[in-house]
Amino acid sequence: MNAQDILKKYQLSVTDSRLSVLQIFMQAGGALSHSDIESRLKGFHDRVTVYRTLQTFAEKGIIHQIPTIDNAVLYALCKEDCTDGHHHDNHVHFLCTECEITTCLDEVVVPVVKLPRGFRQNDVKMIVTGVCKSCK
Amino acid sequence: MNAQDILKKYQLSVTDSRLSVLQIFMQAGGALSHSDIESRLKGFHDRVTVYRTLQTFAEKGIIHQIPTIDNAVLYALCKEDCTDGHHHDNHVHFLCTECEITTCLDEVVVPVVKLPRGFRQNDVKMIVTGVCKSCK
DNA sequence: TATTATTTTGCAACATTATTGCAAATTTAA
DNA sequence: TTAAATTTGCAATAATGTTGCAAAATAATA
Ligand SMILES: [Mn+2]
Ligand SMILES: [Mn+2]
Ligand SMILES: [Zn+2]
Ligand SMILES: [Zn+2]
Numbered sequence: 531m532n533a534q535d536i537l538k539k540y541q542l543s544v545t546d547s548r549l550s551v552l553q554i555f556m557q558a559g560g561a562l563s564h565s566d567i568e569s570r571l572k573g574f575h576d577r578v579t580v581y582r583t584l585q586t587f588a589e590k591g592i593i594h595q596i597p598t599i600d601n602a603v604l605y606a607l608c609k610e611d612c613t614d615g616h617h618h619d620n621h622v623h624f625l626c627t628e629c630e631i632t633t634c635l636d637e638v639v640v641p642v643v644k645l646p647r648g649f650r651q652n653d654v655k656m657i658v659t660g661v662c663k664s665c666k
Numbered sequence: 667m668n669a670q671d672i673l674k675k676y677q678l679s680v681t682d683s684r685l686s687v688l689q690i691f692m693q694a695g696g697a698l699s700h701s702d703i704e705s706r707l708k709g710f711h712d713r714v715t716v717y718r719t720l721q722t723f724a725e726k727g728i729i730h731q732i733p734t735i736d737n738a739v740l741y742a743l744c745k746e747d748c749t750d751g752h753h754h755d756n757h758v759h760f761l762c763t764e765c766e767i768t769t770c771l772d773e774v775v776v777p778v779v780k781l782p783r784g785f786r787q788n789d790v791k792m793i794v795t796g797v798c799k800s801c802k
Numbered sequence: 803t804a805t806t807a808t809t810t811t812g813c814a815a816c817a818t819t820a821t822t823g824c825a826a827a828t829t830t831a832a
Numbered sequence: 833t834t835a836a837a838t839t840t841g842c843a844a845t846a847a848t849g850t851t852g853c854a855a856a857a858t859a860a861t862a
Contacts, residue, residue, distance in 0.1 A: 543809060543858055564848085576812050581849070597733035597793060601820085601848090622779055627788070641777040643758055643792065648799035652763070656779065657733060657791045663784030679829055679838060700819085712841050717820070737819090737848085 540590040547575040551583050552592075560631040561596050561604035561623070594619040596632060597655055606634050623657045628665035676726040683711040687719050688728075696767040697732050697740035697759070730755040732768060733791055742770050759793045764801035 533552040596604040669688040732740040
């Protein structure tokens with residue numbers, strides 16, 4: 531599915547900036563931060579537009595967010611079945627300390643965890659740090 | 667162990683700001699962000715000092731960092747056995763969507779996960795979102 | 803296709819958050 | 833008590849994020 535199809539699928543107007551951001555994600559191997567995207571756009575679009583685009587994509591379920599410990603949330607494309615408020619990205623994320631690239635390990639499902647009595651569980655995120663296959 | 671003892675244990679000078687920040691952590695139930703701490707200090711110490719204090723504490727293994735998806739890294743006190751570069755905080759973190767408090771579930775160990783061939787694993791972080799015991 | 807309605811964009815202005823250098827103050831070592 | 837080492841606060845600066853609004857682009861309608 532190409533960029534334009536994705537936008538239409540999620541009922542978004544097809545615009546230049548949205549297409550560009552989508553294409554950047556599709557080319558990138560791993561997850562990207564706001565500033566990663568900004569720099570790859572090489573000034574073609576405004577910073578504010580990028581903020582709004584990422585927010586829209588996340589809300590629609592086109593991209594999902596990956597928490598980090600360095601004040602720079604990462605974003606990555608979702609697989610098919612994410613929709614409006616409902617993401618299903620229960621895979622593990624891997625941050626390589628060598629190449630600094632964060633990847634979605636789509637095939638690695640986040641293991642279940644048993645919480646103490648009284649806790650109700652909604653969503654789980656798991657971030658593994660280490661050395662990736664390429665950098666080994 | 668009181669604040670002063672902790673600082674001495676980790677071979678840090680005992681200063682006013684460090685003691686205050688430590689005490690804030692000890693009183694707080696859950697994890698705190700930079701701005702949480704800043705506001706609790708009520709202007710008694712400079713923002714910059716808080717940044718440097720948190721960084722020092724994290725490096726020494728007095729506090730550990732909890733990733734979030736809203737550009738506001740959280741910090742929480744480590745248990746006994748963390749040292750200089752080596753943290754051992756392999757417990758699950760729980761973010762309650764009601765009270766917005768993030769807590770360390772010290773008794774819940776992060777489950778092991780099997781990565782694809784070629785990946786070497788260092789550290790794992792797991793953040794569960796839901797409704798906590800108190801808010802149920 | 804031409805016109806209109808709706809949405810999106812870029813800019814400017816502003817707000818918040820984070821980093822750095824350096825002198826003064828504090829803490830520790832002698 | 834004094835000297836050395838560390839830490840702090842301030843100022844300046846940078847980086848990041850938000851909002852309002854008019855112009856531009858897109859989508860819907862005739
Ligand atoms: Mn992912
Ligand atoms: Mn913890
Ligand atoms: Zn790597
Ligand atoms: Zn709660």
